[in-house]
Amino acid sequence: DAGVIQSPRHEVTEMGQEVTLRCKPISGHDYLFWYRQTMMRGLELLIYFNNNVPIDDSGMPEDRFSAKMPNASFSTLKIQPSEPRDSAVYFCASSRDRATNEKLFFGSGTQLSVL
C-alpha cells in the first residue's frame, strides 16, 4: 500500500494567491482528515469527510478555506486568498472507520509558506 499521498511537498506563494493542496487517501479508508500543524497551535483538525461527504468543518479557520472530496481517492484543500498566517504544515490523514481502535495514517504533509 502506498499510504496517504499528498502534493505538493512544499509550496511557496505570495499573499493573495490561491493555494490548492491535494491528497489521496489509502484505498478502502472511508474517513479523510485535513490537519494543520504549527509550533504555536500544534496539530489542529480542520475538516473531515466520511464517504466523500464533509462531516465536520468547524475547524476551518475562515471562509478563505474550502475543502472538497469529489471521489473516494482524492481530496483538495484550497486557500483563497492566502495570507502569511496560513503558513504551516498541512497534513492529510485517513482511517478505515471511526471505531475506537481505528488508527490514523498520515501523509507526508505540505509545507506551505505564504510570503
Added chain:
Amino acid sequence: QKEVEQNSGPLSVPEGAIASLNCTYSDRGSQSFFWYRQYSGKSPELIMSIYSNGDKEDGRFTAQLNKASQYVSLLIRDSQPSDSATYLCAVTRYGQNFVFGPGTRLSVLP
C-alpha cells in the same frame, strides 16, 4: 473542553536510559489512546495504541494507561539517539475525532 496535555520538553535523557513521557486528558469517556512519533520535518507515525488499563509492551516501548487518573504514559527503554523526536499523545472515543496533545520533544544524548 476536551484537552490533552503533555509537557513540551525538551526531555533529555542519556543513551541507554529509560525515557518517560506523560500525557493527561480531560474527557473521562475517552476509550482509545495512541502515541505518535514525529521526527523533525516528517509526519506523525503511530508507534503504540492502548485501550484498557494497565501496561502494553512492544519491543522497547511500553504504554501505560490509568483511566481513573486520566493518565497515559510511554516508556522507552534503552533509549537511542534515533528515538529523538516529538511524541504526540492522541485520545479519542467512539464517533469522536482524535484530540492531539501538543507533543513532548525528546532528546537522547549519545
